[in-house]
Amino acid sequence: MPVLPRAFFARDTVTVARALLGQRLVRVLDGHRLSGLISETEAYRGADDVASHAYRLTPRSAIMYGLPGIAYVYFIYGRNFCLNVVTESSGQPGAVLIRGIQPETGLEIMRPRRGFVAGDRPGRRNDRGLTDGPGKLCQALGIDGQMKGADLTLPGALFIEEGQPVEDAQVEVTPRVGVCGDDEALGRPWRFLWRPAGATAAPR
DNA sequence: GTGACGATAATCT
């Protein structure tokens, strides 16, 4: 499968957030290939978006003003990492937060990383909750601050390759979660969920 | 099944 080219990311941030649904996130960890299809994203823009780190240009947010297709990883709430992909042309800020993936390969590596021990709670939670949150998928895939700045358009330790198309009928669009305040930008529909037919209630 | 709440540290003002 081909890796997504930089031009894929050098577009409007909201467009990229939608287009990333169904694409494959791949992490090579200790020789193992861990992968999953992207199932949930959120767009974060620039000066028009108070919820975005790039609302202002600071040392931390500078990466969002840089080359598209680069990983932006940050640490939050004292315990979690979140993975983003930089979007838009250089000089124009933007990034997409990867909020969830549908795991494909390397489950046996992900489970212990997430504290899913064999024999634990028998009969319950068949991998539910393994990679369905931004902090959770970073834990499962071993993504931390070291990955900040990685080029996701090159097939190295972390990259994104072509996955499968996702129909509009299977996409749910909602306001972003976890952002607080009452600015007008916060209510905009910049969260995208891939909801295959037959799926149950929305996560969180 | 849902909803509340505290942990905990980098980053910015």
Place this chain on the structure above:
DNA sequence: GATTATCGTCACA
């Protein structure tokens, strides 16, 4: 010193 793009656990139904 305030803020925060989350998670796990607990109570309750």
